[in-house]
Amino acid sequence: MGYPDNVLAGDERVVLHRHPHWKRLIGPVFVLLLATAVAAFGLGVVNHMAWEQMAKNIVMIVIAVIWLILVGWLVLWPVSNWRATHFVITDRRVMFRHGVMTRSGIDIPLARINSVEFRHGLADRMLRTGTLIIESASQDPLEFHDIPRVEQVHSLLYHEVFDTLGSEEFPS
Incomplete structure (x- = not known):
């Protein structure tokens, strides 16, 4: 069992797992x-x-x-x-881990996300990459640079947040 499967809760599932864009290489x-x-x-x-x-x-x-x-x-x-940097979206949270010798990371529960934005210039658009900006309830916006296919990730994350909020507001 590899990363990120070894840090997930029992019924949590990975929606997206990406390394930074290859342009960093x-x-x-x-x-x-x-x-x-x-x-x-x-x-x-x-x-x-x-x-x-x-x-x-x-x-x-x-x-x-x-x-x-x-x-x-x-x-x-x-x-x-590059290989040790992971951007992961699950059905419960967004995880970002990086570092080889000293690892650090952040987890953002989907229910605490207020807004999701992306930014990319001309070169980034040609390479299909960009910066994803996540604003959570208790922190300044967090920027994740060089996310491959940032528009797709933005849309996916928005839908995951909407589904999470919908399930909390209207439990089945």
């Missing part, structure tokens, strides 16, 4: 390609130098270590963060 992929190209070029240049083999090996190791540090910090860490 464009920068790390670009860095990976650029760092790999620069490291490969550097290794090629060092390999064709008229240095002793020991000096070549040391410089190649330094290039490889710098590449590993850059890829770990600027590629693997953001990808891990």
Whole structure:
């Protein structure tokens, strides 16, 4: 049983489970390609130098270590963060969890949601993503950035809130 199933109540069901939009991965992929190209070029240049083999090996190791540090910090860490970020709507609440080493999150009961808004610019509309803004009864509005298909999520969440409020006002 994976996330989010392991944090649900017994009769609670997941309506939607999303990670942030893949656009968050464009920068790390670009860095990976650029760092790999620069490291490969550097290794090629060092390999064709008229240095002793020991000096070549040391410089190649330094290039490889710098590449590993850059890829770990600027590629693997953001990808891990993207993978560890969850936006979940259930039939009872909205859950947002993020973080790799230190996890944090928030749960908003559907019955406490006052309004649901979305915002996206031209680039976000082309990529079908945006920011979802949820205003609950006791807090300032919460913004969730880079939600894929934000208009669909907005509509779905609105209907879930309406169904929840309807069931509380008119119990069967």
